[in-house]
Amino acid sequence: MANLKELSKNPEKVTGGHRLCAGCGAGIVIRQAMIAAGNTPVVTVSATGCMEVSTTIYPFSAWKNSFFHSAFENAAATASGIESAYKSLNKQGKIKEDFRFITFGGDGGTYDIGLQSLSGAMERGHRMLYICYNNEAYMNTGIQRSSATPKGADTTTAPAGKVKQGKEQNKKDLTQLMAAHNIPYVAQSYMGNWNDFITKVQKALATDGPSFINILTPCRLGWNYKPEETMNIGRLAMETCLWPSYEIENGVYTINAFPKEKKPVTEFLKPQGRFKHLFKPENAPILEAIQKEVDLRWEILQRRAELGKEKKPA
Amino acid sequence: MIKPVYSKGKLAAKTGNEVMAEAMRQIEPDVVAAYPITPATEIVQIFSQFVADGKVKTEFVAVESEHSAMSATLAASAAGARAMTGTSSQGLCLMWEMLNIAAGLRLPVVMAEVNRAISAPLNIHGDQSDAMGARDTGWIQIYSENSQEAYDNMIQAVKIAEKAKLPAMVTTDGFIISHCMEVVETYPDEDVKKFIGEYKPERYLLDTKRPFTMGSIELQDYYFEHRWQLAQAMRDAKKIAVDVAADFAKTFGRQYDLYEKYKLDDAEIAIVVIGSTAGTAKVVVDELREKGVKAGLLKVRVFRPFPAQDIAKDLAKVKALAVLDRADSCSGTFAPLYSDIASALFANGITSAKVVNYVYGLGGREIAPNHIAEVYDTLGKIAAGTQKPSTDVNYINVRIK
Numbered sequence: 001m002a003n004l005k006e007l008s009k010n011p012e013k014v015t016g017g018h019r020l021c022a023g024c025g026a027g028i029v030i031r032q033a034m035i036a037a038g039n040t041p042v043v044t045v046s047a048t049g050c051m052e053v054s055t056t057i058y059p060f061s062a063w064k065n066s067f068f069h070s071a072f073e074n075a076a077a078t079a080s081g082i083e084s085a086y087k088s089l090n091k092q093g094k095i096k097e098d099f100r101f102i103t104f105g106g107d108g109g110t111y112d113i114g115l116q117s118l119s120g121a122m123e124r125g126h127r128m129l130y131i132c133y134n135n136e137a138y139m140n141t142g143i144q145r146s147s148a149t150p151k152g153a154d155t156t157t158a159p160a161g162k163v164k165q166g167k168e169q170n171k172k173d174l175t176q177l178m179a180a181h182n183i184p185y186v187a188q189s190y191m192g193n194w195n196d197f198i199t200k201v202q203k204a205l206a207t208d209g210p211s212f213i214n215i216l217t218p219c220r221l222g223w224n225y226k227p228e229e230t231m232n233i234g235r236l237a238m239e240t241c242l243w244p245s246y247e248i249e250n251g252v253y254t255i256n257a258f259p260k261e262k263k264p265v266t267e268f269l270k271p272q273g274r275f276k277h278l279f280k281p282e283n284a285p286i287l288e289a290i291q292k293e294v295d296l297r298w299e300i301l302q303r304r305a306e307l308g309k310e311k312k313p314a
Numbered sequence: 315m316i317k318p319v320y321s322k323g324k325l326a327a328k329t330g331n332e333v334m335a336e337a338m339r340q341i342e343p344d345v346v347a348a349y350p351i352t353p354a355t356e357i358v359q360i361f362s363q364f365v366a367d368g369k370v371k372t373e374f375v376a377v378e379s380e381h382s383a384m385s386a387t388l389a390a391s392a393a394g395a396r397a398m399t400g401t402s403s404q405g406l407c408l409m410w411e412m413l414n415i416a417a418g419l420r421l422p423v424v425m426a427e428v429n430r431a432i433s434a435p436l437n438i439h440g441d442q443s444d445a446m447g448a449r450d451t452g453w454i455q456i457y458s459e460n461s462q463e464a465y466d467n468m469i470q471a472v473k474i475a476e477k478a479k480l481p482a483m484v485t486t487d488g489f490i491i492s493h494c495m496e497v498v499e500t501y502p503d504e505d506v507k508k509f510i511g512e513y514k515p516e517r518y519l520l521d522t523k524r525p526f527t528m529g530s531i532e533l534q535d536y537y538f539e540h541r542w543q544l545a546q547a548m549r550d551a552k553k554i555a556v557d558v559a560a561d562f563a564k565t566f567g568r569q570y571d572l573y574e575k576y577k578l579d580d581a582e583i584a585i586v587v588i589g590s591t592a593g594t595a596k597v598v599v600d601e602l603r604e605k606g607v608k609a610g611l612l613k614v615r616v617f618r619p620f621p622a623q624d625i626a627k628d629l630a631k632v633k634a635l636a637v638l639d640r641a642d643s644c645s646g647t648f649a650p651l652y653s654d655i656a657s658a659l660f661a662n663g664i665t666s667a668k669v670v671n672y673v674y675g676l677g678g679r680e681i682a683p684n685h686i687a688e689v690y691d692t693l694g695k696i697a698a699g700t701q702k703p704s705t706d707v708n709y710i711n712v713r714i715k
Contacts, residue, residue: 041522041525043393043520052531056529058531058536059530066520066528067526067527067528068389068393070412070415070529071385071412071415074381077377077381077382078389079389080386080389081345081385081388081389081390081397082390082393082519084345085345085394085397085520086520087373088344088345088372088390089395089520091371097522117378119378120382123378
């Protein structure tokens with residue numbers, strides 16, 4: 001587990017003054033991830049998205065370490081090029097420092113347009129950490145649905161209207177998709193628990209190979225809630241078991257955070273404007289369907305973790 | 315048949331793909347990221363074998379697409395590596411977004427590009443539609459007439475790209491050069507390495523002393539200046555390409571210019587062409603010269619940057635000129651090379667020549683000496699005033715209803 005006293009000595013690699021919204025989850029994710037990296041030299045790579053456009057408006061940059069962006073769908077391929085350059089130059093003795101590579105992408109750049117590039121990079125085994133700051137829609141272009149958008153959410157391309165009640169499909173389970181790549185470290189984390197996330201980042205950076213963290217990252221604009229509620233909403237995702245905190249180390253599952261009492265999903269949905277229409281009496285079946293889906297996924301995860309307990313070396 | 319010009323040179327029979335891979339082995343980039351595509355696949359395969367046999371120190375990244383190939387290559391370059399790739403046709407199309415970014419970020423990536431038709435219909439054979447589609451992306455483009463030129467161009471491209479801080483592609487005509495075995499003179503590894511020198515980037519991501527942000531968003535206040543700088547870098551690259559060619563001639567003895575003039579100085583009728591067809595056309599020019607016809611040829615080698623002013627000057631005395639394009643433009647008007655030649659002449663006040671446009675050889679359609687002889691025949695009539703020059707695109711060897 002990460003230690004706050006130790007972490008406080010680590011340099012801040014992301015400076016304040018970036019243009020992200022007040023209450024933006026992504027800003028917290030990048031800051032914590034970079035604090036977790038400590039003094040190790042890091043090259044950060046990013047897909048096009050909110051985080052990239054808000055932290056690098058020329059001639060300014062919020063990044064104290066080297067930062068690279070080229071396009072939307074290729075963050076992982078880009079990082080694999082940088083990692084390969086490092087391997088080559090390090091082997092030739094031209095670069096001596098021990099570098100790490102952290103790639104950030106939103107759910108658009110990760111679940112959808114960048115999925116092929118991510119899959120390729122993970123399969124090739126580049127030593128990089130890919131962090132998906134998953135805010136469940138294309139927020140940078142104005143809240144359009146993605147394959148990470150949950151059922152029932154109101155977005156600008158799957159809006160709630162007179163005959164449709166927001167997105168009709170369930171979200172894709174990207175964490176499982178990454179697990180199917182059999183890479184050494186895959187994790188899911190949530191906001192409102194710095195230790196859960198930072199510990200995972202540190203584990204991932206210590207992994208000799210590719211690693212992936214999917215962190216549910218509230219977007220106060222797209223999810224439509226008060227900016228000061230970001231951490232509370234992040235925690236509710238875990239406490240309702242809608243977004244469990246777990247990790248898969250070399251195929252072995254561990255659940256990292258159990259709610260004291262499993263809350264109904266409505267507690268997560270209620271404070272968010274994007275789900276407002278679901279609370280009309282006629283939409284009760286949608287709420288039931290969401291709850292049922294969450295219960296099923298939570299059940300399957302617990303069974304996997306049970307198997308993990310048996311497989312885990314003592 | 316190539317005549318050896320370098321004292322330490324070695325003659326060997328090689329295909330275009332083999333010499334491009336051989337040049338890459340000698341250049342020995344730090345990173346190569348590539349994806350196979352006909353007819354460029356061999357380049358990647360041969361190079362992979364060099365890696366597998368420990369003949370190069372290169373990190374080879376077998377990416378999952380050409381989009382990722384260009385992404386990884388340009389990122390490796392940004393990190394501080396000398397980085398190369400190779401592709402063709404659909405692969406180049408898939409890279410298109412990243413071609414612009416490599417140029418915009420001023421990364422001196424070098425690519426072996428085998429010219430092939432683009433879909434649809436699907437066709438794997440040689441024409442220049444792929445590279446012509448990328449002609450304004452900010453890449454230096456050097457076309458080759460044969461395998462020797464492909465080899466020499468690859469070596470020069472590294473130096474030109476790094477001096478100009480622009481990416482560069484060296485092309486060969488698919489199958490016609492890529493799969494045709496010819497005798498090529500290669501130079502010793504150490505001499506090639508000495509010629510290109512060590513890559514020393516000004517700024518790079520892996521520099522712990524001077525970390526920096528690359529790939530920023532730039533709005534109304536800065537974007538335009540950086541795009542101007544890119545366009546200016548391309549203008550400045552002309553002199554760089556000439557200087558590198560001079561350096562190359564001094565070192566290895568083989569002469570190159572931005573374009574080649576073949577019996578052009580006193581020519582009354584001439585053809586402008588790019589790539590392997592220049593070789594065929596030279597045979598026709600020789601035959602016509604024997605008959606006393608003042609025929610000449612201009613072969614464009616460096617198409618980007620386009621040496622407009624010099625070309626215009628050298629075409630000033632020609633009475634009738636045909637520009638042969640191995641790519642069409644679907645613009646409703648002329649094909650790419652014709653448009654550049656015509657604007658070069660016009661902008662430099664040269665209006666004496668009658669200039670016609672021919673599109674030929676799409677999808678690998680044969681272009682034979684008799685086709686080219688017919689073009690010269692028409693040019694002769696235009697020069698004599700017995701035939702009016704066509705004001706629309708002409709097509710060679712195609713069935714048109």
